[in-house]
Amino acid sequence: MTTALDHIIAYKHDEVAALKRAETLDSLTRRAEAAGPVRGFAAAMDRIAATGENALICELKRKSPSAGEILPGADPVAIAGEYEAGGAACLSVLTDGPSFGGSLADFTAIRNAVSLPMLRKDFLVDPIQVAEARAYGADCILVILAAVDDSLARELSDCATGFGMDVLVETHDESELARALELPSPLIGINNRNLKRMITDLATTERLAPLVPGDRHIIAESGISTPEHVQRLRNVGARRFLIGESLMKVNTGRETAVTRLRRARVD
């Protein structure tokens, strides 16, 4: 069975081939090294988590394979401003075009408008995409273990940390979690979205969270929309949350919605 992820990874290799025809790794590395200082993605979450509140990575995505069009005609810069005003720790900006409607142009426009640290959310299959991410000012990249083998995961991770970026390592099950713990990043994403069945289930984080050692940080990802969801995941130790679709779909009061999720707590 071909999943949405399989489809995305297939065209990412085509995108990388096109990028390599247009740019060399050396030239992108020079641009990456000349980009401004990183904004400190993990550190921004640590500061909020230390207060007892929830560190939110609020996501900008126009559409997705599971949801289709999320907010037609969305103004991602205005939404990013609302996320920042509501107290988000960081932003995640989809830069994949075909499946998520994103772009590096969106990324740049948002980066110029807000001061939050930013994750370039894309499907990375080659270090040249990491250099490209930093050249556009990214502070963090995503390494999706369902999409790469251990050797490529290590290469992407080393390349990112070499540029001073943080690395969010994304897992979906026990075997990916075991692989994630072989990498140095403290940021362990647990994605509640089952990419085969295209459903989200917070029980994924509940099942995997106890397996994450105390020196790593759980980032609960996908399917989170209410303070009750956040409270449920706090019960298994999560203090960092990646939230996209539900916040994109808020019609009025997005800033307040972010603040409510940031403050949700049971303990």
Ligand SMILES: O=C(O)c1ccccc1NCC(=O)[C@H](O)[C@H](O)COP(=O)(O)O
């Ligand atoms: O969202 C999808 O349909 C999707 C399909 C294939 C690969 C990845 C996909 N989503 C990426 C994400 O992990 C989410 O954008 C992120 O965790 C936020 O999730 P949500 O709050 O449910 O929008």
